Amino acid sequence: MKILAYQIPRLFLLLFFMFMIQCLPNNIYAQEQTHDKDTVSISNTTENIEHPVQQEENSHSGDMSPLFFLILALIIGAATRHFLKKVPLPYTVSLLVIGLLLGLLVRLGLMEQWNLGFLNINVSFISNSIQWAGNIDPYLILFVFLPILVFDAAFALDVHIFKKTFTNATLLAVPGILIALFITASVIILIKLCGIGLPDWSWKMALMFGAVVSATDPVAVTAILKELGASKKLGTLIEGESMLNDGTAIVFFMVFFAGFTGTGGNNSPIIEFFRVSLGGAVVGLTIAWITIIWVKKVFNDALVEISILIAAAYITFFIAEHFLHVSGVIGLVTFGIMMAGIGRTRLSPEVEHFLHEFWELFAFIANTLIFIIVGVVIANRVVFTATDFLILILLYIGVHIARIGVIGLLYPFMKKSGYGLSVKDSYVLWWGALRGGIALVLALIVASEQNIDSTIRHQFLFYTAGLVTLTLLINATTIKALLIKLGLTTIPPAKQKMILNAQIFLRQTSENSIEKLKEDRFLNRADWDSVKQYLPEKPEEKEIVLNEGKNANLFETRRMILEKEKSSYWNQFKEGLLGPIAVKNLTAAINEIIDKEGQISLSERKDLEQLWQTPQFLGILQSVPILGKITQQFFFERLSTSYDAARGFVEAQYESLKLIEGMVLSSSSDELTLDQDLATVEAEINENRIHGLTFLRNLKNTYPEIYDSIATRQAIRSNLNNELKTVEKLLKKGQIGSDESEKMIHSIEERMKKLIDSPPEIKPLEKSILLQEIPWLAELDKTLFNKIVNLFQERIYAVGEKIIKENGQVDGLYVIARGSVKVTIHNKLIDILGKGSVIGEISVLTNVPRTATVTAESPVTVLRLTSVSMQQVIHDNNTLEDKLWQIAAPRLAENIIIDNKLFKSMQQIELRRWLAKGELIVSKKIKNVELKNKIGILITGKAILSDDQAIEAPCIINENSVTLSRDSRLFVLNNIS
Numbered sequence: 001m002k003i004l005a006y007q008i009p010r011l012f013l014l015l016f017f018m019f020m021i022q023c024l025p026n027n028i029y030a031q032e033q034t035h036d037k038d039t040v041s042i043s044n045t046t047e048n049i050e051h052p053v054q055q056e057e058n059s060h061s062g063d064m065s066p067l068f069f070l071i072l073a074l075i076i077g078a079a080t081r082h083f084l085k086k087v088p089l090p091y092t093v094s095l096l097v098i099g100l101l102l103g104l105l106v107r108l109g110l111m112e113q114w115n116l117g118f119l120n121i122n123v124s125f126i127s128n129s130i131q132w133a134g135n136i137d138p139y140l141i142l143f144v145f146l147p148i149l150v151f152d153a154a155f156a157l158d159v160h161i162f163k164k165t166f167t168n169a170t171l172l173a174v175p176g177i178l179i180a181l182f183i184t185a186s187v188i189i190l191i192k193l194c195g196i197g198l199p200d201w202s203w204k205m206a207l208m209f210g211a212v213v214s215a216t217d218p219v220a221v222t223a224i225l226k227e228l229g230a231s232k233k234l235g236t237l238i239e240g241e242s243m244l245n246d247g248t249a250i251v252f253f254m255v256f257f258a259g260f261t262g263t264g265g266n267n268s269p270i271i272e273f274f275r276v277s278l279g280g281a282v283v284g285l286t287i288a289w290i291t292i293i294w295v296k297k298v299f300n301d302a303l304v305e306i307s308i309l310i311a312a313a314y315i316t317f318f319i320a321e322h323f324l325h326v327s328g329v330i331g332l333v334t335f336g337i338m339m340a341g342i343g344r345t346r347l348s349p350e351v352e353h354f355l356h357e358f359w360e361l362f363a364f365i366a367n368t369l370i371f372i373i374v375g376v377v378i379a380n381r382v383v384f385t386a387t388d389f390l391i392l393i394l395l396y397i398g399v400h401i402a403r404i405g406v407i408g409l410l411y412p413f414m415k416k417s418g419y420g421l422s423v424k425d426s427y428v429l430w431w432g433a434l435r436g437g438i439a440l441v442l443a444l445i446v447a448s449e450q451n452i453d454s455t456i457r458h459q460f461l462f463y464t465a466g467l468v469t470l471t472l473l474i475n476a477t478t479i480k481a482l483l484i485k486l487g488l489t490t491i492p493p494a495k496q497k498m499i500l501n502a503q504i505f506l507r508q509t510s511e512n513s514i515e516k517l518k519e520d521r522f523l524n525r526a527d528w529d530s531v532k533q534y535l536p537e538k539p540e541e542k543e544i545v546l547n548e549g550k551n552a553n554l555f556e557t558r559r560m561i562l563e564k565e566k567s568s569y570w571n572q573f574k575e576g577l578l579g580p581i582a583v584k585n586l587t588a589a590i591n592e593i594i595d596k597e598g599q600i601s602l603s604e605r606k607d608l609e610q611l612w613q614t615p616q617f618l619g620i621l622q623s624v625p626i627l628g629k630i631t632q633q634f635f636f637e638r639l640s641t642s643y644d645a646a647r648g649f650v651e652a653q654y655e656s657l658k659l660i661e662g663m664v665l666s667s668s669s670d671e672l673t674l675d676q677d678l679a680t681v682e683a684e685i686n687e688n689r690i691h692g693l694t695f696l697r698n699l700k701n702t703y704p705e706i707y708d709s710i711a712t713r714q715a716i717r718s719n720l721n722n723e724l725k726t727v728e729k730l731l732k733k734g735q736i737g738s739d740e741s742e743k744m745i746h747s748i749e750e751r752m753k754k755l756i757d758s759p760p761e762i763k764p765l766e767k768s769i770l771l772q773e774i775p776w777l778a779e780l781d782k783t784l785f786n787k788i789v790n791l792f793q794e795r796i797y798a799v800g801e802k803i804i805k806e807n808g809q810v811d812g813l814y815v816i817a818r819g820s821v822k823v824t825i826h827n828k829l830i831d832i833l834g835k836g837s838v839i840g841e842i843s844v845l846t847n848v849p850r851t852a853t854v855t856a857e858s859p860v861t862v863l864r865l866t867s868v869s870m871q872q873v874i875h876d877n878n879t880l881e882d883k884l885w886q887i888a889a890p891r892l893a894e895n896i897i898i899d900n901k902l903f904k905s906m907q908q909i910e911l912r913r914w915l916a917k918g919e920l921i922v923s924k925k926i927k928n929v930e931l932k933n934k935i936g937i938l939i940t941g942k943a944i945l946s947d948d949q950a951i952e953a954p955c956i957i958n959e960n961s962v963t964l965s966r967d968s969r970l971f972v973l974n975n976i977s
Contacts, residue, residue, distance in 0.1 A: 074365065080095060133375075149367070154332065154340060166240065168417055188395070208257060246329050374436075578644060579650040602684035674724075794861065803860070824855070885920060889939060
């Protein structure tokens with residue numbers, strides 16, 4: 001499978017080239033063609049030729065110019081990336097410069113024939129291919145390359161960071177772009193009013209130009225941010241803004257452009273904007289949902305999964321633009337983010353790595369072609385005057401003023417949203433707003449529209465191309481200096497110290513390795529001085545001042561541990577030992593903790609407690625006959641995910657402890673503060689580990705069938721993983737051939753897929769089994785027990801859900817089959833009850849309102865017996881009533897004596913132990929009871945004291961004897977010693 005996956009990029013690139021070759025030749029010189037009845041006139045810089053239509057078709061049917069340009073562009077891209085690594089120009093800027101030079105050479109006629117004195121070389125094929133690129137159909141660039149770049153950018157995003165920066169990105173992409181296009185348009189109209197130029201430009205044209213040049217291109221800036229190790233949050237904000245404002249800029253552009261072409265509708269621009277934007281998002285969500293369902297059914301088939309994603313990306317754009325006339329870019333952004341979030345856990349883990357590499361390669365090729373084409377187009381097609389250069393400089397200043405206006409107006413909101421926005425980051429946002437391929441493609445579309453005056457078309461293209469060139473040549477090349485000047489690339493001292501320790505440890509380990517190699521009898525004659533030249537560079541041991549505060553080391557250590565824990569979750573997922581929902585929940589929780597930047601203890605987290613949570617509306621659905629079973633199954637699946645996540649959590653803690661051990665070994669012995677920080681973090685990890693193990697034990701004891709199911713699944717997958725590793729070892733040793741290994745791996749993967757599709761079933765225990773585990777019910781007569789089983793109604797309560805409310809209506813009694821609940825009176829905790837406990841029996845027996853509130857403390861399975869059903873059972877057999885009174889008596893007695901001053905000094909646990917030894921006396925008829933050295937608590941009915949005084953329940957009796965009236969109940973206790 002891995003070998004096959006490596007061939008995937010080649011296959012798709014081949015298909016891509018074939019598509020380009022077949023589709024693009026007919027667009028050669030499209031912008032320079034003028035049609036007559038029987039002829040086609042094609043103009044270039046050197047000559048005008050007329051051909052009959054039939055001849056032109058025949059001559060171009062075998063034109064190889066597009067193919068050669070693709071070859072030339074890829075060679076230039078590879079050479080630029082390889083040979084110009086150390087050049088300060090960003091990769092895309094270098095390609096733009098090369099494209100400009102190629103276009104200029106063709107325009108000057110220097111690429112037709114090279115006269116070397118003794119030899120004339122015809123290189124017109126180079127000129128033809130470059131002219132093909134210079135006259136390419138702009139819509140083709142939009143349709144072929146845009147889906148690749150937009151989806152790649154969205155799919156590569158860190159979804160958690162994007163969510164936090166989404167508000168700021170949206171502010172920049174919607175109100176921000178409106179502000180920018182109005183300011184830019186104002187600058188154009190001001191130039192016109194000052195008499196500098198642009199006499200034929202209207203407000204409508206100026207606004208369309210503002211929309212075009214507001215589309216930013218972050219490729220160069222984000223590449224520099226990654227290279228310098230700057231904030232990932234800032235990089236994601238720039239990426240997010242670019243993706244969203246590409247969509248909004250195109251939407252605004254199309255709204256204005258439709259006015260010039262006469263294709264606009266009757267809707268207002270605002271309504272049209274929301275229709276196009278929201279419609280694109282809906283298309284993206286729909287295609288993403290279908291794609292996720294499909295790829296979920298595929299396992300480790302890279303060809304299928306990658307093909308699905310490519311087709312889905314393009315069909316999102318196609319459906320949005322062609323059928324629904326909504327924003328394909330916004331559809332692609334939505335689709336990409338969905339696949340990067342939910343879709344990431346639905347793709348086969350082994351394929352995901354290849355998938356990212358493939359899209360990275362695809363995007364690299366697309367960017368290479370786009371920026372070379374952009375350079376060629378600028379050099380080959382722009383028409384300008386001296387005045388245009390002055391206007392270009394003014395517009396360059398104007399778009400930066402517009403950017404200042406956008407950030408300045410939105411800054412008060414942006415600094416309070418998500419991660420916020422610092423002043424330094426705002427400088428980078430301002431200067432790093434480069435213009436790129438999207439702006440030029442839109443300008444080319446304008447330049448091709450015959451309904452617009454030719455002078456304006458030429459100016460539109462020149463100014464757009466000029467702004468693209470200037471921002472790439474000036475802003476992109478100086479952004480690195482700006483980042484360094486602002487200190488945004490400075491590594492925090494705590495991190496510097498850890499890196500230094502790691503470098504020292506690596507050097508020492510390598511030196512020790514050489515000493516061991518010297519003892520090898522086959523290597524002992526090696527030139528060890530030459531070997532030492534290949535050691536890692538000896539780090540300069542310099543004093544690093546921790547000026548971030550005394551806990552800087554501790555914070556940085558925690559951050560590293562959290563990243564390790566997050567990595568552990570994804571590794572477990574890739575090995576099939578952690579489910580997709582569990583890994584999603586765990587990583588989402590840990591991302592929130594990482595945002596705290598290590599300033600809170602690792603043990604201050606609610607990961608596992610949150611996993612207990614289930615939507616409370618499901619409790620209502622349980623009462624619906626048809627949905628009851630489905631809802632119950634959902635609860636069990638949720639609990640299954642909780643156990644899965646808890647097991648993964650504990651495993652991650654063990655791996656974190658190993659990292660701490662490694663950090664202890666690599667730290668210097670004289671760094672007492674660092675050792676103390678490591679000890680603190682180790683204690684926090686151990687606390688997490690104990691918490692996780694306790695969680696697992698409680699869940700195992702409460703819901704053993706879930707434990708058994710997950711344990712079975714883990715055992716099957718672990719065994720399959722071992723089998724796969726064994727096959728790989730056999731192949732490596734040469735004991736089996738590649739054909740045999742592929743068959744074995746295919747068989748293993750089929751079983752893995754079967755495990756994913758049909759995991760071990762969780763079988764909830766029957767009511768009869770649950771009731772048999774409750775001692776006082778198991779003691780009932782078999783006939784009575786079987787009758788009660790059928791009357792009990794099973795229900796599951798989520799954490800925090802109220803089972804009984806204080807002063808609520810009496811609707812029956814509840815038996816806790818599994819889980820635990822807390823009992824409160826007036827918000828004061830009274831008791832914690834677990835398996836086998838009965839709740840609500842007092843109200844049922846005494847027919848008084850509920851005396852307490854009972855809330856589920858963990859997922860709880862209860863068996864409810866309605867008041868009507870219980871009365872029916874009691875009518876036929878008093879045994880159940882007697883059992884319930886035996887349970888209720890100590891609780892009723894406690895409620896009666898709790899506020900008595902004689903018992904206030906007793907601890908609750910001591911009081912309950914004393915009450916548990918009490919005896920319930922029931923008088924079916926008048927009965928005398930001796931209470932010498934005892935205390936009586938009259939629970940129900942009436943009694944007569946020795947002085948013939950009549951008393952009624954509830955009350956405490958401190959007499960030597962008492963006479964109970966008929967149907968009274970007295971709870972008798974020994975005197976407190």
